[in-house]
Amino acid sequence: MCDLRLPEGVSDRSGDTANGVALDLADAVAGFLTARLREAPRASLVVSGGSTPLPFFRALSGKDLDWGRVDVLLADERWVEENDDASNTRLVRENLLKNKAASARFLSLKQPGATPSEGLERVKAELADLALPIDVLILGMGNDGHTASLFPDAPELESAMNPECQEIVAPATPASQPQKRITLTWPPLRDARFTALHLKGEDKLQTLDRAMSEPDKVLEMPIRAFLKPGLQVFWSP
Numbered sequence: 264m265c266d267l268r269l270p271e272g273v274s275d276r277s278g279d280t281a282n283g284v285a286l287d288l289a290d291a292v293a294g295f296l297t298a299r300l301r302e303a304p305r306a307s308l309v310v311s312g313g314s315t316p317l318p319f320f321r322a323l324s325g326k327d328l329d330w331g332r333v334d335v336l337l338a339d340e341r342w343v344e345e346n347d348d349a350s351n352t353r354l355v356r357e358n359l360l361k362n363k364a365a366s367a368r369f370l371s372l373k374q375p376g377a378t379p380s381e382g383l384e385r386v387k388a389e390l391a392d393l394a395l396p397i398d399v400l401i402l403g404m405g406n407d408g409h410t411a412s413l414f415p416d417a418p419e420l421e422s423a424m425n426p427e428c429q430e431i432v433a434p435a436t437p438a439s440q441p442q443k444r445i446t447l448t449w450p451p452l453r454d455a456r457f458t459a460l461h462l463k464g465e466d467k468l469q470t471l472d473r474a475m476s477e478p479d480k481v482l483e484m485p486i487r488a489f490l491k492p493g494l495q496v497f498w499s500p
């Protein structure tokens with residue numbers, strides 16, 4: 264257990280090791296996708312980049328489910344080419360879209376264009392037939408309280424977090440980050456059927472604790488918007 268008092272309705276799925284939590288998360292996600300595929304022609308899986316998800320990606324890639332009917336996409340992406348070490352697309356292709364998951368359909372947030380704004384229409388076209396609501400959403404969190412690329416210092420944050428935002432994807436240009444980014448906006452993320460927050464390390468636990476201390480100040484720590492009933496927290500030391 265993560266020995267934090269999580270908000271009402273938020274489940275603690277913490278474990279003693281990063282690998283154990285990754286395996287547990289992979290089991291939960293595979294189970295949810297399998298159940299969805301009994302009811303719907305396709306299912307959607309939105310994952311986050313960064314370093315935490317790697318063991319989860321590798322475990323999920325081996326799960327036996329009808330991957331040909333699963334749409335996989337990122338919650339956000341750095342606006343870099345796929346051969347760049349900072350590319351989340353590269354991370355997903357190398358660690359998740361292999362083994363049994365190789366047959367999943369990947370919808371890429373990185374499209375041609377010098378900037379996210381220039382490429383935005385192409386990204387929207389790529390996501391045009393993505394069925395909403397998202398079925399499975401895996402979020403990470405930075406120690407500034409960002410999630411996806413909803414950064415506190417992004418000039419676009421307020422519009423991306425607006426519950427009335429009509430766009431499902433938007434550029435993000437936080438000064439704190441070396442690359443411009445593109446991110447799913449709050450409404451599609453908010454409405455996911457299954458949302459997991461995947462965290463590793465004591466620092467992330469302290470950040471989560473800080474986030475819970477002032478839950479209404481969402482623009483200061485965007486993760487706060489997700490600390491709602493139904494969220495499952497998968498944390499390991």
Ligand SMILES: O=C(O)[C@H](O)[C@@H](O)[C@H](O)[C@H](O)COP(=O)(O)O
Pocket residue numbers: 311312313314315316338339340341351402403404405409410411412
């Ligand atoms: O592109 C990104 O950076 C991610 O989407 C981002 O939201 C990530 O989930 C957090 O920054 C946590 O990253 P770590 O897992 O590396 O701590």
